[in-house]
Amino acid sequence: QVQLVESGGGLVQAGGFLRLSCTASGRTFSSYVMGWFRQAPGKEREFVAAISWSGSSTTYADSVKGRFTISRDNAKNTVYLQMNSLKPEDTAVYYCTADHLYNRVTSGIGDNWGQGTQVTVSS
Secondary structure, eight states: OOOOEEEEEEHHHHHHEEEEEEOOOSGGGGGGEEEEEEOOOOOOEEEEEEHHHHHHHSEOOOTTTTTTEEEEEEGGGGEEEEOSSSSGGGGGGEEEEEEESSSHHHOOOOOOOOOEEEEEEEE
């Protein structure tokens, strides 16, 4: 088990950018696949991006491809989500998740979740 803490959310205008961070506790961070999900008001939580333990493999939702970039720094126990060209429809609470299996992360059934950070994009 790892504990996850997200940060970096906030209010930004459309076309702007934010970088989210998720820092994990524990000494086994590098063995976890990491991912980001988001949940907008009145909607189900949806997959955003995932990254393998080494960082060599990434997966993105079609809605964010070309605008968002997921990366990780295993020395800092941190995964990042760089969000560029933000749109009002990106407004949501963004959650970090971790699991040892890639498909569990992308499917949203990972064992570990953070509390979320709010991202609001104004038009």
